[in-house]
Amino acid sequence: EAGVAQSPRYKIIEKRQSVAFWCNPISGHATLYWYQQILGQGPKLLIQFQNNGVVDDSQLPKDRFSAERLKGVDSTLKIQPAKLEDSAVYLCASSWGGGSYNEQFFGPGTRLTVL
Amino acid sequence: GQQLNQSPQSMFIQEGEDVSMNCTSSSIFNTWLWYKQDPGEGPVLLIALYKAGELTSNGRLTAQFGITRKDSFLNISASIPSDVGIYFCAGYSPGSARQLTFGSGTQLTVLP
Numbered sequence: 001e002a003g004v005a006q007s008p009r010y011k012i013i014e015k016r017q018s019v020a021f022w023c024n025p026i027s028g029h030a031t032l033y034w035y036q037q038i039l040g041q042g043p044k045l046l047i048q049f050q051n052n053g054v055v056d057d058s059q060l061p062k063d064r065f066s067a068e069r070l071k072g073v074d075s076t077l078k079i080q081p082a083k084l085e086d087s088a089v090y091l092c093a094s095s096w097g098g099g100s101y102n103e104q105f106f107g108p109g110t111r112l113t114v115l
Numbered sequence: 116g117q118q119l120n121q122s123p124q125s126m127f128i129q130e131g132e133d134v135s136m137n138c139t140s141s142s143i144f145n146t147w148l149w150y151k152q153d154p155g156e157g158p159v160l161l162i163a164l165y166k167a168g169e170l171t172s173n174g175r176l177t178a179q180f181g182i183t184r185k186d187s188f189l190n191i192s193a194s195i196p197s198d199v200g201i202y203f204c205a206g207y208s209p210g211s212a213r214q215l216t217f218g219s220g221t222q223l224t225v226l227p
Contacts, residue, residue, distance in 0.1 A: 004157070042119075042203050042217025043158065056213055091157050100146035100165070100207040104215065106157025 002026065004107035006092050012113045018080040021110045025073065025094030031055075033104060034067055034077050035091040043091055049075065050098055079112075087114045117142060117208050121218030129226050134191040136221045138204030146207040147180050147187040148215070153200045161202075162189070194225050 005024040013019050025032050030051050035043035046065065048056040052072040060067070064083070069075040079086055089109040095102040121138045128134055138147070146165055150158035162173050164180035164187060171178055177190045187204055204218040 040219070042121075042205070042219050044217070045214055048213060058214075093157070098213050100163075100212070103160050103163070106159070108156050 004092055004094055004105055006090075006107040006110055008110055009108065010111050010113075012115065013082055014115050015084055016081040018078065019082055019112060020076050020078045021090050021092075021112075023075045023077070023092030023107060025075070025092070026105055029094035029096055029105075030072070031095045031098045031102065032069055032075050033093040033095075034075070035093065035106075037089040037091055037109070039088070046077070048098065055098060082112075082114045084114050087112060117144075117206075117211060117216045119204055119206060119216055119218035121204055121221055123221060124219070125222040125224070127224045127226060128194055130194060130196060132194055134194055134198075134223065135188065136202060136223075137186060137188045138206075138218050139186040140206070140208075141185070142208060143184040144187075144206035144208050145184075145212075147178070148205040149176075149178050149187070149189045150203045150205060150217075151200050152203065152220070158203055191223075194223075196225050196227065199223060199225050 007022050032049045034046045037043040046060045047067045049069045052069050067077045089111050091109045093104040093106045095104045148163050149161045152158040162178040167184050168182050169180040175192045179188045201220040203220045
């Protein structure tokens with residue numbers, strides 16, 4: 001079974017530029033998550049989708065971050081404009097459903113460096 | 116938001132030794148999870164705990180859900196080189212049933 005795919009794996013941009021990340025979840029998984037992992041910290045949830053609807057975006061900095069999952073499968077996360085503090089690994093995860101009994105499977109992440 | 120305090124921050128051990136790490140919170144959690152993250156990869160679930168007092172094993176790994184519901188422990192017995200990585204505790208609290216909160220991780224190094 002194929003895992004969660006993410007691209008690109010690495011991205012270097014200058015502050016105030018825009019960037020987008022792509023995620024393809026495990027086939028059949030209805031729930032998709034985007035996490036931000038700053039160096040030396042654990043992942044922090046940014047947004048959770050159930051099919052193509054947003055379940056939780058309480059920790060998403062909505063003035064600069066946006067995400068969509070239009071057809072309930074792939075998802076994109078965008079940052080516009082980027083700040084230095086956005087340098088982090090952005091992890092996508094998916095699960096059959098939401099909640100504690102559904103294991104989240106993580107992709108390898110996209111490492112973003114903002115100069 | 117919820118915070119999980121994980122200790123120690125890093126550990127250096129000899130191959131064959133046992134390892135213990137723990138995770139504490141000021142508030143209760145309904146579920147405790149332990150993940151391992153290798154460099155350049157996403158976290159992988161090792162053990163899930165759903166009931167206070169529960170003790171669960173996965174090979175050489177054993178984890179416990181603290182009786183107060185505010186802590187959890189992970190033990191690794193007879194460590195081997197491939198145990199190297201960052202171990203994260205994570206949990207779901209009653210007030211955030213959909214939001215998984217992660218600790219800051221324990222970096223484990225196994226010396227030959």
